[in-house]
Amino acid sequence: xxxxxxxxxxxxxxxxxxxxxxxxxxxxxxxxxxxxxxxxxxxxxxxxxxxxxxxxxxxxxxxxxxxxxxxxxxxxxxxxxxxxxxxxxxxxxxxxxxxxxxxxxxxxxxxxxxxxxxxxxxxxxxxxxxxxxxxxxxxxxxxxxxxxxxxxxxxxxxxxxxxxxxxxxxxxxxxxxxxxxxxxxxxxxxxxxxxxxxxxxxxxxxxxxxxxxxxxxxxxxxxxxxxxxxxxxxxxxxxxxxxxxxxxxxxxxxxxxxxxxxxxxxxxxxxxxxxxxxxxxxxxxxxxxxxxxxxxxxxxxxxxxxxxxxxxxxxxxxxxxxxxxxxxxxxxxxxxxxxxxxxxxxxxxxxxxxxxxxxxxxxxxxxxxxxxxxxxxxxxxxxxxxxxxxxxxxxxxxxxxxxx
Amino acid sequence: xxxxxxxxxxxxxxxxxxxxxxxxxxxxxxxxxxxxxxxxxxxxxxxxxxxxxxxxxxxxxxxxxxxxxxxxxxxxxxxxxxxxxxxxxxxxxxxxxxxxxxxxxxxxxxxxxxxxxxxxxxxxxxxxxxxxxxxxxxxxxxxxxxxxxxxxxxxxxxxxxxxxxxxxxxxxxxxxxxxxxxxxxxxxxxxxxxxxxxxxxxxxxxxxxxxxxxxxxxxxxxxxxxxxxxxxxxxxxxxxxxxxxxxxxxxxxxxxxxxxx
Ligand SMILES: Nc1ncnc2c1ncn2[C@@H]1O[C@H](COP(=O)(O)OP(=O)(O)OP(=O)(O)O)[C@@H](O)[C@H]1O
Ligand SMILES: [Mg+2]
Numbered sequence: 001x002x003x004x005x006x007x008x009x010x011x012x013x014x015x016x017x018x019x020x021x022x023x024x025x026x027x028x029x030x031x032x033x034x035x036x037x038x039x040x041x042x043x044x045x046x047x048x049x050x051x052x053x054x055x056x057x058x059x060x061x062x063x064x065x066x067x068x069x070x071x072x073x074x075x076x077x078x079x080x081x082x083x084x085x086x087x088x089x090x091x092x093x094x095x096x097x098x099x100x101x102x103x104x105x106x107x108x109x110x111x112x113x114x115x116x117x118x119x120x121x122x123x124x125x126x127x128x129x130x131x132x133x134x135x136x137x138x139x140x141x142x143x144x145x146x147x148x149x150x151x152x153x154x155x156x157x158x159x160x161x162x163x164x165x166x167x168x169x170x171x172x173x174x175x176x177x178x179x180x181x182x183x184x185x186x187x188x189x190x191x192x193x194x195x196x197x198x199x200x201x202x203x204x205x206x207x208x209x210x211x212x213x214x215x216x217x218x219x220x221x222x223x224x225x226x227x228x229x230x231x232x233x234x235x236x237x238x239x240x241x242x243x244x245x246x247x248x249x250x251x252x253x254x255x256x257x258x259x260x261x262x263x264x265x266x267x268x269x270x271x272x273x274x275x276x277x278x279x280x281x282x283x284x285x286x287x288x289x290x291x292x293x294x295x296x297x298x299x300x301x302x303x304x305x306x307x308x309x310x311x312x313x314x315x316x317x318x319x320x321x322x323x324x325x326x327x328x329x330x331x332x333x334x335x336x337x338x339x340x341x342x343x344x345x346x347x348x349x350x351x352x353x354x355x356x357x358x359x360x361x362x363x364x365x366x367x368x369x370x371x372x373x374x375x376x377x378x379x380x381x382x383x384x385x386x387x388x389x390x391x392x393x394x395x396x397x398x399x400x401x402x403x404x
Numbered sequence: 405x406x407x408x409x410x411x412x413x414x415x416x417x418x419x420x421x422x423x424x425x426x427x428x429x430x431x432x433x434x435x436x437x438x439x440x441x442x443x444x445x446x447x448x449x450x451x452x453x454x455x456x457x458x459x460x461x462x463x464x465x466x467x468x469x470x471x472x473x474x475x476x477x478x479x480x481x482x483x484x485x486x487x488x489x490x491x492x493x494x495x496x497x498x499x500x501x502x503x504x505x506x507x508x509x510x511x512x513x514x515x516x517x518x519x520x521x522x523x524x525x526x527x528x529x530x531x532x533x534x535x536x537x538x539x540x541x542x543x544x545x546x547x548x549x550x551x552x553x554x555x556x557x558x559x560x561x562x563x564x565x566x567x568x569x570x571x572x573x574x575x576x577x578x579x580x581x582x583x584x585x586x587x588x589x590x591x592x593x594x595x596x597x598x599x600x601x602x603x604x605x606x607x608x609x610x611x612x613x614x615x616x617x618x619x620x621x622x623x624x625x626x627x628x629x630x631x632x633x634x635x636x637x638x639x640x641x642x643x644x645x646x647x648x649x650x651x652x653x654x655x656x657x658x659x660x661x662x663x664x665x
Contacts (some may be wrong), residue, residue, distance in 0.1 A: 353492045359476040360452055360486055361506045361552060368477075371505070375496030376530075 004094070004120070007110045011120040014111035018199045021300075022241025022270050023072075025212050027114060030153035030184050032073075038379075039069055039076030039146065047178050055173025055206040056391040057144045063387055065139040066129075070156060070260050071146045073124035085168070090157050092125040100128065100311065103159045107190045107218030107247070115186045119155040126156035126188070129165035131197070138200075140169040140388055148177030157188040162197035162225070169385055174213075182210040191219035193227045195250065200228040202388050202396050206235050209266070213240040223250025223279070228383055229257045231271065232395050236264035238294075242375040243272040243300060257286045258397065259388045260377050263295025263324060272300025277310040279337075283319040284312040289377050292324030301343070302331040310340030318347040319376060333356025405429050405602060406556055411462035413450050417482045418444045422629045424496075425460070428556070432603035433582055433663025435617060436608045437639045438626035444608045445489055447626065448558045451606075452486045464557065485554030487545035489561050489608075493533040499544060500528040506551035518550045521568070522577060538565030546577055557581060557626060559607040563565050578605075600629045610664070612641045627653040 018024050033069060040284045041059045049059050068075070068089075075089040103193050110120050124194065127143055145289030147154050162168045174185060185207070193199045221227045227246060246255045256275040275284040288302040303312040318326035330343040350372050358368035377396050381389065413421035420443045428434055438444045440551040450457040453476040463472045471479055485586060494502070495552045500515055507513035519525045533541060542562055549557060559578065567576055579585055583603045592600070606613055615618075615637055623637030625644070632653045643652040 061541075351492060353637055354494050356476055356496070357488070357492050358505065360480055360488075360547060361502070362477055362480040362508045363478050363505060365475070371497060372494060375494055378496035 006294070007105055007120050010111040010285055011117035011122070012086045015114060017111070017113050017117065017119070018212070018369070019113040019115060019241065021243065022214070023212070023239050023268065025214070027118050027153060027184070031151050034149045034152055035074035036069060036074035037076065039071045041069065041077070051175050051178060051206055052173060053127075054147070054395060055144070055175045055204040056171045056202065056395065057142055057173045057175075062141045065140050065181065066141040068127040068129070068141075068143040069146060070125055070127070070221060072146070072149045072152055073127050073155060076146070077204065078127070078248070080141070084132045084139070085137060085141060086128070086130040086132070086331055087141060088128045088322070090159065091123070092129055093128045094258040102158070103161065103191075103192060104157075104189055107220055108216050112216060116188060116216050116239070118153070119157055119186050119188050122153070122155050122271075123157060124155045126158045128159045128161070128402065129168070129170055130161040131163055131168035132162040134165045134370040136167040137169050139387065140171045143170065144173040145172070145174040145175070147183055147185065148180050148298055149183070150180055151182050153186065154182050155190050159190050159192075160199065160201065161178065161192045162194060162199040164194045165386070166194075168196045169200045169388060171204070171388055171391060173204050173206065175206045176211060180208050183208070183257045184212040184214065187215045189215065189217040190226060191217065192339060193219065193221040193253075194226035195222045197222075198226045198231070198383070200384055201264045202230040202384070202392065203232070205240070207234040207237040207240075208351065209236045210238050212238050215242040215244070217244035218276070219244070219246040219255070221246060221248050221250070221253040221255055224252045225250065225384065226398065227255045228381070229255070229273070230384065230388075230392065231257075231259040231380060232392055234260075234262040234395055234398070236267045237269070239268040239270070239338040241270040243274060244300045245276070247278060248275045249381045252281040253279060254283040256284070256381075258379055258381050259288045260379065260392070261290040262377075263290065263292040263297045265324070267295040267296030268330070269295065270272045270298040270300070272302065274302040275312065276304045276306060277305050277312055277380075282306050282307060282310045286311075286314045287379055288316045289318045289379055290326060291321055291373065292326050292373065294324040296325045296327075298327045300329045302330075302333070303341055304335070304340035305341050306335045307404070308336055308359055310339050312339075312341045314343035316343070316345040317356070317376070318348065319373070320349060321373070348368040349379050405465075405467065406606075407465040409462050409465075411450070411464065412460040413446060414458045414460050415456060419460070421450065422615045424631045427605060427623065428604045429596070431583075432606060433446055433605035433607065435612070435615065435620045435623045436606060436626060437610070437623060437640055437644060437649075443629045444625045444626050445560055448486060448560050448606065448608065451558060452476060452484060455590065466659045476568045478574060480552070480554070482609075483555035484558065485549050485556070485627070486558040487542070487549055487560060487562055491533050491541065491545060493531065495531050495534065496534050498529055499524075499532050501513075501530075502532045503547055503551045508552070511606065513551050515551065519547055522550070522573060523549050539567060542566055542574060543570065546574060549581065554604065556604040558605070558607065561608050561610065563609065563611065567581050571613060574619070575614055578607075578614065579618045582618065613661065615641075625649060625653050
């Protein structure tokens with residue numbers, strides 16, 4: 001039988017290992033446990049439901065194929081309506097299914113840093129979402145990580161598998177209660193996109209001002225597979241640091257990362273994306289749009305071309321609206337003849353000329369500015385279902401009110 | 405009515421317009437000629453209210469309001485609209501949204517129908533001016549003005565870079581916007597229809613092709629920031645062709661000052 005002992009041993013050795021990037025957090029200062037409780041989202045107070053809605057969670061579940069909710073350290077809700085899709089709490093999967101061991105800690109290293117180590121040693125739970133071969137989701141599956149316990153460390157480990165020829169759309173919202181201030185969220189996510197499968201993963205963050213957030217994700221994309229990874233964070237946070245890594249392993253595999261960040265004063269966002277293009281015909285694109293309103297935003301991107309006939313592009317645009325720091329760090333690495341890689345980075349302010357143009361069409365200066373900002377954040381994401389695009393638009397629309 | 409009196413304008417530390425006088429009455433359309441760099445675009449931008457064009461002296465009146473120092477959007481609200489020579493690209497803003505912005509409060513504007521009328525339907529979901537060709541920019545500007553429907557239209561070279569077929573489309577559309585399309589079998593006589601026009605136009609043109617579609621009664625020439633007096637636009641065009649801008653301006657100015665005294 002499988003045992004987690006091997007992971008535990010490695011984790012113990014990495015318990016104090018600092019991460020390559022981001023402020024180093026003393027994990028000992030956080031609680032590791034909270035009472036399990038059921039969570040009826042419909043019974044939540046209005047204010048909390050609104051926070052969930054803004055993170056893309058449909059409390060009515062009407063337009064969703066399944067729902068997973070973890071509150072603090074335990075699973076509060078897990079259901080699936082869509083045929084061909086499995087949604088299982090991770091701990092349950094580890095107890096019951098052999099196959100899970102082909103995925104658990106397979107693309108993210110358990111001893112990568114103190115956060116991965118802690119997620120193993122104090123694993124709370126997480127989800128496994130699997131689309132069976134050939135299945136197509138009509139509605140996205142939603143997953144929500146909810147925290148309301150002050151000073152808590154939430155450790156989750158998620159595994160998302162799109163089997164051959166399947167199509168899976170997942171939206172995940174991470175939310176802290178309006179009452180909660182300080183805490184840390186550690187989220188491990190491992191993605192497996194099998195042959196000709198299509199997976200879109202849209203993550204919307206809605207944290208509190210003293211929250212630290214350390215997601216650790218990795219993905220493997222097989223032949224002809226498509227992995228679409230979207231990230232939206234428009235709300236304050238103390239610090240967030242993540243650098244998800246994707247390995248394109250089969251011919252023709254494609255990965256696209258889109259991130260949209262609006263940085264509030266005092267918040268630090270260190271968000272990157274790294275894609276290895278290992279097989280012929282691989283395509284990768286990293287697009288980031290960031291606005292700082294006094295926050296610090298570090299937008300990293302790293303493309304590594306290891307096979308001929310690959311194409312990769314990195315695009316990073318930043319706007320500084322009301323002070324703050326925008327640091328774009330694009331990196332391209334070609335290891336062989338025949339790679340085609342490019343990047344485009346720009347940091348600036350809103351062009352006056354554009355404001356005047358809109359004013360000549362009748363808008364006042366304020367409305368002209370917010371129209372341009374909204375446009376700036378409005379990236380076309382090919383292949384994203386309209387409902388998910390609508391969720392992203394909604395999050396942007398909401399925060400646009402705060403930005404102006 | 406648009407009334408410009410003794411206007412003097414500075415741009416980037418240089419005086420680019422000197423002692424400009426101009427009067428456009430309701431229903432009138434004027435054309436403006438002048439060599440490259442003479443200040444034509446600057447004059448339109450000043451009327452529209454672009455703040456980098458600093459008014460040093462003189463004033464601009466529109467509908468009886470002194471607009472010399474009004475912000476751009478308030479001029480737009482008063483009924484001034486402009487088709488720009490080189491409009492900026494706005495990333496992420498769809499042309500469709502832009503046209504609705506132009507329509508403002510008016511809810512009865514059918515964006516798609518307007519776009520079809522100027523062959524622009526396929527561009528509605530593209531970002532405003534992003535990668536548009538020269539001729540496409542002209543049609544896009546026109547489409548926006550159709551939705552905006554101002555009372556004074558400022559056209560900065562609406563026909564340059566436009567192919568023959570689109571030239572006709574643009575010409576006819578501008579005539580229509582200016583209320584110049586003649587309704588046959590109307591109970592009103594041609595003269596009457598003409599008298600009831602209220603829309604005003606100021607069109608910059610180098611070639612005068614627009615005159616094949618739009619009737620402009622008056623024309624002026626701008627040369628090194630100095631404006632000639634009013635003449636028949638066809639006359640001006642012929643004069644420019646025969647003796648060149650400088651000579652033409654001198655002659656017209658001469659003519660007019662004699663008439664004045
Ligand atoms: N930002 C600027 N700084 C300095 N000079 C400028 C600036 N913008 C325009 N100019 C100058 O002002 C003058 C008038 O320009 P304007 O665009 O009004 O000319 P125009 O008559 O419209 O020419 P064209 O027929 O080529 O469109 C030109 O000499 C131009 O180079
Ligand atoms: Mg010009």
